[in-house]
Amino acid sequence: MSRIIQLKKVAGIVTAIVTYFTSYAAVAAETVHQAVPWQTGLQPAASPTMERISSLYSSVTFLVVAIAFFVLGLLIYVVIKFNAKANPIPSKTTHNTLLEVIWTAIPVIIVAVIAVPSIKLVYFADRTVDAGMTLKIVGHQWYWSYVYPDQGEFTFDSSMLDEDELEGKPRLLAVDNEVVLPIKTNIRLIMTSEDVIHAWSVPSLGVKLDTVPGRLNETWVRADKEGLFYGQCSELCGVNHGFMPIAVRFVSKPTFDQWVAKAKIEFAAIKAPLIETPRKIARLNISKNTLDQ
Numbered sequence: 001m002s003r004i005i006q007l008k009k010v011a012g013i014v015t016a017i018v019t020y021f022t023s024y025a026a027v028a029a030e031t032v033h034q035a036v037p038w039q040t041g042l043q044p045a046a047s048p049t050m051e052r053i054s055s056l057y058s059s060v061t062f063l064v065v066a067i068a069f070f071v072l073g074l075l076i077y078v079v080i081k082f083n084a085k086a087n088p089i090p091s092k093t094t095h096n097t098l099l100e101v102i103w104t105a106i107p108v109i110i111v112a113v114i115a116v117p118s119i120k121l122v123y124f125a126d127r128t129v130d131a132g133m134t135l136k137i138v139g140h141q142w143y144w145s146y147v148y149p150d151q152g153e154f155t156f157d158s159s160m161l162d163e164d165e166l167e168g169k170p171r172l173l174a175v176d177n178e179v180v181l182p183i184k185t186n187i188r189l190i191m192t193s194e195d196v197i198h199a200w201s202v203p204s205l206g207v208k209l210d211t212v213p214g215r216l217n218e219t220w221v222r223a224d225k226e227g228l229f230y231g232q233c234s235e236l237c238g239v240n241h242g243f244m245p246i247a248v249r250f251v252s253k254p255t256f257d258q259w260v261a262k263a264k265i266e267f268a269a270i271k272a273p274l275i276e277t278p279r280k281i282a283r284l285n286i287s288k289n290t291l292d293q
């Protein structure tokens with residue numbers, strides 16, 4: 001009898017694994033940008049900003065590794081050359097002006113060398129001069145809402161899917177209403193918050209910006225290839241901070257226009273600006289999520 005139960009258990013596990021992989025394959029048919037198990041580096045870049053962030057990251061990593069090996073070399077040298085056996089009578093030297101100038105000046109030069117491309121990148125990510133459209137993002141405890149001011153100011157909320165609604169989509173990342181944006185367009189992103197500070201962050205797009213109540217922050221994004229991009233709130237904002245993911249779908253311009261026509265009707269009942277609408281109760285069951293942890 002217990003053998004049958006065991007067999008049933010094994011069958012259940014096998015079915016779960018097969019379902020997991022087949023559903024993952026179904027989702028992976030389009031380019032999905034999200035973290036993967038055992039990933040160590042950054043997610044692949046899909047926007048001009050992220051391409052620059054990745055390249056700066058690689059250059060700085062080379063520099064860091066070179067410095068680490070240099071310091072390690074010095075340590076080994078000191079340990080061998082100046083240990084009690086090799087050097088029984090230590091020197092009483094306390095100051096060396098030239099050496100002190102060098103070990104102050106070289107790090108300053110290194111920091112300056114890193115600062116130049118870094119500050120250039122900050123300005124590059126700051127804003128775009130010729131935006132094709134604007135997307136307004138509003139953070140709430142604990143979901144996001146989006147406004148499309150150039151497409152008739154329609155707006156909608158975007159909340160995390162519960163586990164029984166996933167249908168193969170990734171847990172803790174999939175949302176009910178994805179942000180849809182056109183490819184090959186410079187998109188101005190303006191962000192604010194209704195309650196506390198959140199941060200709208202999508203790794204592959206190289207965007208991570210705080211949404212601050214009473215303040216409008218700006219950045220921009222562009223993707224040249226279609227795909228689905230996942231991100232998460234990246235500012236500790238309360239008990240459900242980990243349960244307000246971001247999903248952005250970049251589509252071709254005609255598909256975007258079709259989606260806008262449909263979305264205008266679908267979301268017509270919701271009035272912008274969202275700040276003035278009554279707060280929506282987050283769909284998540286707080287006690288359930290906190291108990292799960």
Ligand SMILES: [Cu+2]
Binds near residue numbers: 139140234236237241
């Ligand atoms: Cu948040």
